[in-house]
Amino acid sequence: MIVAERKPIKQILEMIEPYSKVAVIGCRGCVAICSAGGDREVEILSAALRLARKNNGKPLETIEKTLVRQCDPEYLTPLAKLKDQVEAAISLACGVGVNLASDLYPDIKIYPGVNTTFYGANPALGKWEEMCRGCGDCILDLTGGICPIARCAKNLLNGPCGGSQNSRCEIDPDTPCVWQLIYDRLKARGELEKLAKIWAPKNWIPAGYGGPRKRERPDLEINNKSKHSGGVK
Structure with missing residues (x-):
């Protein structure tokens, strides 16, 4: 899931300083799960x-709305009515x-309204840990399901580095x-041979080299053409 944290109130207040009526728009996706x-x-x-704003002598009126998701056009259609109701919107x-x-x-x-921080897991209540960098060239089959790109401070292949001491990160x-x-995971699996050869430098092209990444599925586009058409005017 994508993990985010709310921006400081002071920073949000600076964004909406010129406005007297704003919408605060939530999302019931990843940002809801990470509170x-x-x-x-x-x-x-x-x-x-x-x-x-009341304490500053400049009252603010808010409209509150939480959408199912904000990453799909069909769930954003309620925003069409907002442009005539508010001067600005804060998206969470x-x-x-x-x-x-x-x-x-x-x-x-x-x-x-939030800072997007990383792709993470929720190992315990109130805790989130980065476990994926979304690099587009997954090597988890070689590393026992543990990502060195996201979870190594130096993003190393062919680790560990010389600074690692007593199984702890020097950073x-x-x-x-x-x-x-x-190493421990592969040993337990009986797959230590995967570490016996030097891995070539990672292919970073799928990570975004050449511009924003896109993925297209023509079969889904055809099947959902009517679903997405006319969703936004």
Whole structure:
């Protein structure tokens, strides 16, 4: 899942300083799961913004709305009504949602309310850890399902580095050396031979070399043509 955290209130207030009526738009996708942009966070942020503006002598009116997702056009159609109701909007979706909503509804001034941080897992309540970099050239078959690109501070292949001591990362001693984890995992699986050869430099082209990455499935496009057509005017 995509992990995000809310921007400081002061920064959000600076974004909407010229406006007296704004929408705060949440998302029930990833940002809701990591408690950054769901229904509750929309309510809390709206109240905090109104209180701050009231204390500054410049009252603010808010409209609160949480969408199923902000990364699919069909779920963004409620925004079409907002352009005549508010002067601006704060989106609590990840950066993908802010980009798409701004592209589809350029008449609405949409500002980000969260910082998108990483792709992560939720190993325990209130904790999220980066486990994937979305590099487009997955090598988890070679590393026992543990990603050195995301989980090594130096993004090393053919690790560990010379700074690793006592199975800990030299950058952060509280973090296990991912290459020790990989070694232990492969040993337990009886697959240590995967580490016996030197791996060639990673192919970074799929990671975005040459511009934004895109993926197309013509079969899905044909099947869903009617679904997406006319979704946004």
